[in-house]
Amino acid sequence: MTMMIRSNLIAGMLAFLALLALPAVAQVPGKPGLVDPNRAAESELAQLPNMTPAIAQNMVARRPFKTPVELNRFLLDQKLTPDQAKAFYGKAFVPINLNTGTREEFMLIPGVGTRMSAEFAEYRPWKTWTQFDREIGKYVGQQETDRFKQYVFIPAN
Amino acid sequence: MASQAARSEESQAAERPLRAPQTNVGADYLGVLRVWILAVLGLGLVGTVTELVFLEHYEEPLQFVPLVLIAAAIAVLVWHAMRRDATSLNALVVVMALFVLAGLIGIAAHFHGSAEYQLELDPSIGTWELIAKILRAKAPPLLAPGMMIQLGLLGLAYALSDSRYRTRVLRALDGLGLPLPKE
Numbered sequence: 345m346t347m348m349i350r351s352n353l354i355a356g357m358l359a360f361l362a363l364l365a366l367p368a369v370a371q372v373p374g375k376p377g378l379v380d381p382n383r384a385a386e387s388e389l390a391q392l393p394n395m396t397p398a399i400a401q402n403m404v405a406r407r408p409f410k411t412p413v414e415l416n417r418f419l420l421d422q423k424l425t426p427d428q429a430k431a432f433y434g435k436a437f438v439p440i441n442l443n444t445g446t447r448e449e450f451m452l453i454p455g456v457g458t459r460m461s462a463e464f465a466e467y468r469p470w471k472t473w474t475q476f477d478r479e480i481g482k483y484v485g486q487q488e489t490d491r492f493k494q495y496v497f498i499p500a501n
Numbered sequence: 502m503a504s505q506a507a508r509s510e511e512s513q514a515a516e517r518p519l520r521a522p523q524t525n526v527g528a529d530y531l532g533v534l535r536v537w538i539l540a541v542l543g544l545g546l547v548g549t550v551t552e553l554v555f556l557e558h559y560e561e562p563l564q565f566v567p568l569v570l571i572a573a574a575i576a577v578l579v580w581h582a583m584r585r586d587a588t589s590l591n592a593l594v595v596v597m598a599l600f601v602l603a604g605l606i607g608i609a610a611h612f613h614g615s616a617e618y619q620l621e622l623d624p625s626i627g628t629w630e631l632i633a634k635i636l637r638a639k640a641p642p643l644l645a646p647g648m649m650i651q652l653g654l655l656g657l658a659y660a661l662s663d664s665r666y667r668t669r670v671l672r673a674l675d676g677l678g679l680p681l682p683k684e
Contacts, residue, residue, distance in 0.1 A: 457621030459614075482639035483618045 377494045379436035381415055382408045392435045394428040412438045412452045430454050433495075442470040442496045453495045455488065470498045531662065538659045543578065545652045546571050563610055566603050567649055570596065574656065587665055594660045600653025607646025614641045 379388060381403060390400035399422045409415040415438050419429040433454055440449045442464060450461035460483070467479045473493065481489040550571040558564045574596050581589035615635040619626060626634070635643055661670050674681055 455622040457617075459617045459621055483615075484622060485634075485637070488622060 378439075381436050381438060384436065389436070393431040394424055395432065399424075409438050412440060412449050413446075414438075416452055437495050439497045440495060442476070442498050443468050444499075445496070453492065456492070460484070460492075464496075473498065535659055535662055538655055538662075539578070542652060542655045542659060543575075545648070545655065546574055546578075549648055549652065550575075567607065567646070570599055570603055570649070574600065574652075590660055590663055590665060593656060594666075597653045597656030597660065600649045600656065602653075604646045604648070604650030604653060607649060608643065611641040611643050611646060615643060 379392065381389065386400050386404045389395055389403055390397050392400075399419075402422065403418065406418055409418065412433075416429055419432060420426070424432070430452075433452060437453070440453075445464065447458075447461045447465065450456050450464050451458070456464075460480075463480060463483060467475070470476060476493065476498070477486065477489055480492060550568065553559075553568055553571075559568060574593075577589065577592045577596050581593055612635060615638050616631060618638070619631055619634050660666065671681060
């Protein structure tokens with residue numbers, strides 16, 4: 345009897361944890377691969393393109409960055425050029441909510457300009473990655489669509 | 502005597518060139534063919550405008566062009582079906598020529614639009630690679646405006662095969678050095 349109660353308790357806890365994890369899973373970028381500047385260790389940040397130990401230290405002190413625009417402002421304040429910042433975004437980025445992201449935010453994604461940022465906004469609300477693959481893939485192919493998925497997320501609701 | 506006359510008639514008949522019986526079969530056949538072309542043109546216009554509306558092909562001013570032209574073509578076709586006069590036929594020629602022109606401009610516009618996406622991704626992309634990517638992209642479909650060219654040519658085939666255009670068409674063919682149809 346005690347065994348049964350214990351196993352039910354464990355199952356209940358697991359189910360609760362799974363429920364808690366659900367929104368988090370739904371909000372991760374469509375394709376992992378980039379470093380999150382809000383979570384990465386200082387040593388990891390220091391190895392990214394155009395980073396110095398000093399900038400990495402300042403970044404850790406300054407975070408959290410709520411949007412890529414904040415991150416971009418920080419990097420430019422650290423005397424990085426826009427091209428150097430873009431190179432950094434090739435490896436690390438603050439993911440953008442596809443349903444609320446601004447044009448300014450989308451345009452920080454390497455390879456995204458006015459045309460593609462307009463497409464991101466046009467097909468709102470984004471509900472699934474299948475929808476993203478279908479709508480964005482027709483313009484730039486699946487390979488680039490997969491790359492964009494590293495920079496954005498679809499919110500659970 | 503009678504047999505000699507019969508033989509002479511036979512030899513004269515043998516010397517005469519063979520001729521098809523003088524009927525209006527060619528004209529009838531052309532008439533049927535023109536009605537068939539008109540029906541295909543009508544179906545194409547309705548099908549194309551339906552697809553364009555479903556695709557919401559009206560987000561930018563240039564995207565209205567095929568919709569406006571198709572509406573004009575349908576109106577002119579109805580007018581021509583009712584009146585069958587030279588004025589409506591001339592109007593059809595003008596609208597169909599505009600279809601061909603719009604199709605060419607449409608292909609250029611689709612090429613330019615698709616190139617913008619590719620150049621955003623890689624501004625240093627080579628010309629041939631750019632063309633290959635544009636041809637492979639599903640949107641905007643590069644050759645889709647070719648439908649307008651096809652419809653325009655169908656309309657012109659219908660209009661210019663009308664007897665009222667015969668002299669002008671023959672003169673144009675002659676001017677271009679193209680072979681003229683045999684009488």
